[in-house]
Amino acid sequence: MIYKIFYQPTQRINPRRENTAALYLKADSEVxxxxxxxxxxxxxxxxxxxxxxxxxxxxxxxxxxxxxELGK
Known part of the structure; x- marks a missing residue:
């Protein structure tokens, strides 16, 4: 399946909607x-x-x- 992952570019800054980005990834499950x-x-x-x-x-x-393309 293909998943759309919404993320913040760093864990060091509080999440803000304006900074949210997305990537697409092929994986077997959401986990x-x-x-x-x-x-x-x-x-x-x-x-x-x-x-x-x-x-x-x-x-x-x-x-x-x-x-x-991220390593498994």
Whole structure:
């Protein structure tokens, strides 16, 4: 499945909506997605959304869509 992960770029600053960014990640489950992000970045994960096929199709039309490649 493809997950859209909303995150803050750093854990050192209080979360603010204005700083929220997103990345797309392929993982087996939401738990795996969170683990991959937390083990390979210093991001503060806000929310993880599993994308349905229609939602994924919509997201892929965005110029900002790029599947992240983080180590497992």
């Amino acid at each position: 795996d997605a969170r683990s991959i992000v937390e083990n390979n970045t210093s991001y503060n994960v806000d929310y993880i959304e599993e994308l349905s096929p229609k939602a994924l199709e919509y997201e892929q039309q965005s110029p900002h869509y790029k599947l992240a």
